[in-house]
Amino acid sequence: MRAVVLHAPGDVRVENIADPTIVEPTDAIIRVTAACICGSDLWPYRGYEDVNGPTPMGHEYIGIVEQVGDAVRDIEVGDYVVGSFVASDNSCEICRAGFQSRCIHQVMMGSVGTQSEYARIPLADGTLVKVPGEPTEEQARSLLAASDVLGTGWFAAVAAEAGPGKTVAVVGDGAVGLLAILAAQRLGAERIIAMSRHADRQALARTFGATDIVTERGEAGIAKIKELTGGYGAHSTVEAVGTQESMLQAIGATRPGGHVGYVGVSHGVELNGLDLFFATVSLLGGPAPVRRFLPELVELIMTDQINPGVVFDLTLPIEDAAKGYAAMDERRATKVLLTL
Amino acid sequence: MRAVVLHAPGDVRVENIADPTIVEPTDAIIRVTAACICGSDLWPYRGYEDVNGPTPMGHEYIGIVEQVGDAVRDIEVGDYVVGSFVASDNSCEICRAGFQSRCIHQVMMGSVGTQSEYARIPLADGTLVKVPGEPTEEQARSLLAASDVLGTGWFAAVAAEAGPGKTVAVVGDGAVGLLAILAAQRLGAERIIAMSRHADRQALARTFGATDIVTERGEAGIAKIKELTGGYGAHSTVEAVGTQESMLQAIGATRPGGHVGYVGVSHGVELNGLDLFFATVSLLGGPAPVRRFLPELVELIMTDQINPGVVFDLTLPIEDAAKGYAAMDERRATKVLLTL
Structure with missing residues (x-):
């Protein structure tokens, strides 16, 4: 699949990497319908964080479930879903107290990568929130914002x-x-x-x-x-x-x-x-427990009560991801949406 | 009047200093019936904070009102009172939000000194809480604890x-x-x-x-x-x-x-x-807004529901204050009460 990969500070490329597969029975694979570039992606891009070899980028995503592991109960193939930048079981004491970003089983999505055609979502039942109905393009942009910056x-x-x-x-x-x-x-x-x-x-x-x-x-x-x-x-x-x-x-x-x-x-x-x-x-x-707020945010977005998607002021096909990083780095764009 | 004065690290003396007088019309003068030595008094005593010349010590107190300024409305001569280590107007927005220790008109009682026969209490109406009835000796010890360590x-x-x-x-x-x-x-x-x-x-x-x-x-x-x-x-x-x-x-x-x-x-x-x-x-x-809790603490103490005064494990006449400082410094005492 096509994916955004950071090779060194300032050197971001779009290239072919292996499709993700189910690793744990609690995983899901989603087809990413849109991803975006985060302000925090700029830290390694600018060299403020180490880059240890080619690194798949991204941790924000919306998409459609393609495959689920044997232990997944609540999420089904074909669901339109949004999740946060931290995968969480949503059932441990920390999650139940509303701090899913620090779940005892947390997986940082940045370590997985979501600026790509497909993504593996660990702890799918805890992490993903199903979107009711089919979002409009505007709603889809707002849902993507909910994945991180809004949350x-x-x-x-x-x-x-x-x-x-x-x-x-x-x-x-x-x-x-x-x-x-x-x-x-x-x-x-x-x-x-x-x-x-x-x-x-x-x-x-x-x-x-x-x-x-x-x-x-x-x-x-x-x-x-x-x-x-x-x-x-x-x-x-x-x-x-x-x-x-x-x-x-x-x-x-x-x-x-x-x-x-x-x-x-x-x-x-x-x-x-x-x-x-x-x-x-x-x-x-700390890292925001976006999962706590996602159901409410999805509801507000799908009923057109909020329109946070307007923060995306540059939309590019994923093949042009490098241009998107440069635009955010140079503050020519506030937030870049990548289409797939 | 007799008062505890720190001259240099380790050099604490009891000596005669001028009686306090009403400076602001919102002041009260109290006759201190008991004072105590605080863990935070040990910082300058140990040389971890600068001592700039002879410094009257103490910021915890219970006592009886001797005199009030012209603008004092709620506190009267003869009242048995307790206050916290920060004088506060108890009416500004910060006080009303329960953070009287950071009152916009705050006066740190440590800058006034209360290990002495008398003490000037700024902003008397906001600072002092009247004790209902006459406390027993045990209750008096607990009220003194309420002044700082309990609060x-x-x-x-x-x-x-x-x-x-x-x-x-x-x-x-x-x-x-x-x-x-x-x-x-x-x-x-x-x-x-x-x-x-x-x-x-x-x-x-x-x-x-x-x-x-x-x-x-x-x-x-x-x-x-x-x-x-x-x-x-x-x-x-x-x-x-x-x-x-x-x-x-x-x-x-x-x-x-x-x-x-x-x-x-x-x-x-x-x-x-x-x-x-x-x-x-x-x-x-931060510095505790003890004043927020004082009315409740006074009530709990005067109805014998709590007995925090047991933390005082050494009681000395004020003339022996130096012994008290040494005992706390050497951890031979947890908390020293000074009688007057």
């Missing part, structure tokens, strides 16, 4: 305890940050402050529900958030970048007793214990 | 979301850790694991409700907690020490999706962002 932004907003009466600040204007704005709006936040310097992303942020835009960063950004909140800081802050600056900006923008939901994969972040102590904020983050 | 342990247990069905691990067997056990028990925790190597403290931990004792530390301690919890880790962990080792032990002992409440004043703690990301636990800590 991750949603988790960040929930972790930050966005809700009625709350002022929510969002650090990061990539797809996850933008969709955290949509999530905060759906969760009933009173005020949503997007921290962004890009006109196109500011516009999308407003579409998703942002009430204010702050262009300042770092200490100046924190000061601006405090100015907008009577000196207190935001109740809820989403961190969707993963750098030291963004993390300190998120913590600093949050009032004591407030909540920071951080979902940017940390790169070089070190938090000083005493500063954190006196910040007196709740911190919750 | 801090209680916050830690609440921040860790201790409650029914939860397994709670407690790192640190000082007064705060021990009283976090009492709090977890009152909050309905199913299982409470005390991490302690000291027989006398283990015994007190059992008295307060600990169901298990773990003597291992660090990685071995984490492994033991996981072994006791089906491989998952604790739902809720209290950190009541403040060192790098204790903080990593607390985070490591907690299952993904679990909660860490940390109240040990951080000394040299640095948290790696990526490790924290993949730990996927909620972190909440």
Whole structure:
């Protein structure tokens, strides 16, 4: 099958690799109908993470079930499905508490690869959510967003305890940050402050529900958030970048007793214990348990209540994946959809 | 008046200093009936915090109101009162959200000093809680514990979301850790694991409700907690020490999706962002908003439902304060009460 393979930083190719097969009886094989490129795919692409030999890429996917293992009970051949970037049994104590991304049997889909014609989905019954009916093209794009960036932004907003009466600040204007704005709006936040310097992303942020835009960063950004909140800081802050600056900006923008939901994969972040102590904020983050939210998100998408698929601003056939990586790397695209 | 004054690390003296006076119209002056030495007083005593000239010590207190400023409305001369180690207006948005220790008008009582015959209490109406009736000697000891160590342990247990069905691990067997056990028990925790190597403290931990004792530390301690919890880790962990080792032990002992409440004043703690990301636990800590809990704690104490005052294992007249500091420094005492 055709698949996107990273050979070295900056060197992404589309080539033939072996079709996936059922390995465990709990596996399913899906025919991927669309995949996409994630901000976190850029870390190895940019050389910030090691590339150990040719690596099949991708961890977001929607598709149609082609084959199931003997132990699969709930998912059937022909089902239109979406899953998250972490395969999970959805039955262990961690899953049942809503943290499927840290399931005791978790399999990171990035280690499997989904930017390809077919993909093996471990723990199919726990991982996959069946889509009712046939999605329109627009719904399909939104379902693909749900697979990671929407689910991750949603988790960040929930972790930050966005809700009625709350002022929510969002650090990061990539797809996850933008969709955290949509999530905060759906969760009933009173005020949503997007921290962004890009006109196109500011516009999308407003579409998703942002009430204010702050262009300042770092200490100046924190000061601006405090100015907008009577000196207190935001109740809820989403961190969707993963750098030291963004993390300190998120913590600093949050009032004591407030909540920071951080979902940017940390790169070089070190938090000083005493500063954190006196910040007196709740911190919750990590790989988002997207599976927790998927049934609700699928419902919202299939009833056209949300349209997160608009974050895809570049659509390319999988053969042009390298162009997609370059466009995201150079910030010419927010989020790239790959058609198959 | 007589007061405890730290001149240099290890050099604590009891000497005459000026009586406090009303400075702000919101102040009260109390006659301190008992004070105590806190684990955090040991940081400057041990030279881990700078001592800039002679410093009046102490931030825990119970006493009787002697004088009130013109703007004080709710507190009256003659009231028997208890307050926390942070003076707060109890009316700003941060206070109303239950984080009085980070009140926008906060005054750290450590900057005022309470190991003395009299003390000035800023923001008296917001800070002080009136005790109904006259406490017995045993109740007075417990009220003094409520002023900091009980309130801090209680916050830690609440921040860790201790409650029914939860397994709670407690790192640190000082007064705060021990009283976090009492709090977890009152909050309905199913299982409470005390991490302690000291027989006398283990015994007190059992008295307060600990169901298990773990003597291992660090990685071995984490492994033991996981072994006791089906491989998952604790739902809720209290950190009541403040060192790098204790903080990593607390985070490591907690299952993904679990909660860490940390109240040990951080000394040299640095948290790696990526490790924290993949730990996927909620972190909440800082100076405890004891004022949030004081009304409830006073009620529990005055109706003899809890007896946290038993953590005081050495009682000395204030003139012997130096002996008290030495006893705590050398771990011959868990918590020292100073009589006046």
